[in-house]
Amino acid sequence: MPAETASIWNDREYLREEQYRDSSKLAARANLHGKYGRGDWFAWVAAQPTWPVEGRVLELGCGAGWFWASAAPHAPAGLELTLTDLSPGMVDEAVRRTRGLSRWPVEESRAVDASALPFADASFDVVQALHMLYHLPSPAKGVDEILRVLRPGGLAVIATNGRDTMAELFALNAAVFGGAARDETIDAFSLESAEPILRERFAQVELRAYPDTLRITDPADVYGYHASSPPGDAATPDQAAALRRVIDEAFARGGGTLTVTKSVGVFLCRKAG
Template identity: 35%
Template sequence: MSVPRDYDVNPRRFALGSRSPAARALYVRLAERLRPFARVLDVGCGDGNLRAESPQVVGLDGSMTMLRAHPAPRVMGEAAALPFRDGCFDAVTAVNMLYHLPDPLLAIREARRVLRPGGLFVAVTRSRADSPELAEVWRPAATTFDAEEAPALVGEVFERVEVESWDAPLVTLGDRAAVRDYLVTRFVEPADAGERASRVRTPLTLTKRGAYVYGSS
């Protein structure tokens, strides 16, 4: 199933996750990979985490709330119908956003359309086995673009696919308030998140699992 988008009505949920050290490390690593590319489109750019690391980024998002916080250049638009001509970007990224779409292939095909020959597509997503230490109170639901299926989906559009996975203890939640906030970023309602957090012993280190998936032609 696709993950609901609530960025206009609940921007705090997005901010709780996007400001974490683990999120910043993700964007720093991605910026390193994008350094050789002069013009990058960040699809589902949010409020500009990638742009903070990569000044060559053009942000695109369907949420006006997110775009207001993103530095220019920024464009309102949808991943499945990009408002750009063919072949105008050197790289296209989709960071933790393709699982919002009922059919991620539409967005992946659009990404290829706006890439120049030899350009790079990068998708980032989590695994269904993410954060196993929270299994007693929360488990990730299967989505339309999990790390388990993401390489095959990207491979339906791009001839060459490279996968860089992560599976390591990357996030430490120091107290129950931190556990509650983490659960809120995973779409648990705040009151329910607080109750679940009360059942977790802290500090708690979470194993983060997911992947960067690179596509090229």
């Protein structure tokens, strides 16, 4: 059995009812990338696979459907989508956004746990899981489920972060709340730890890196990022004040700019035919 990890970031109830009940907290973090980075993450991901001209696509962790709003013209109109997320609220948002595009039919939408997918073996041509497998108690079990529901020769599109991504932001968090000066959430399925898991299971695995650097000029955006997730979202007044002070000091050291390095990529994984 794959090893399981215990963290608030793979607590199913917390993720479903609090952090991802809707897209508001996720949007606060996405704002930082869209405003100060390349801003083309979803379009870039959509351009990486060789999509089938037609076929069934399962998206795990669909969120608010932001990927599909950026996927044309890369993803063919002949694809039929099954949109899933642990959060029913996210699924509802994704369906509204995707159907509003009038490009891809949404064949099915439902709240699911990616550790135990309610779909038949070999039933999808493509399975996509962007920045979500590290939320599972056992990411390897989630990968096994992806492999199970993929048809022979099918494609898995799997994105995650590198171990030290955005360490400059996590150092600010650690200065106030303690803990590691990096994102330990992704340790079980980072770019570094995910690759051997995927290579054990898929016939072909290719990693494509997404180079990006954030040059942030507004301290309020950094505070909003930290306030959208633990421990910042439960900060005491004293902790909140300390966090603002630490952020302001970091901007002062950088002459008004906080530079944040990112390590992000997508694995293109082909199941044996």
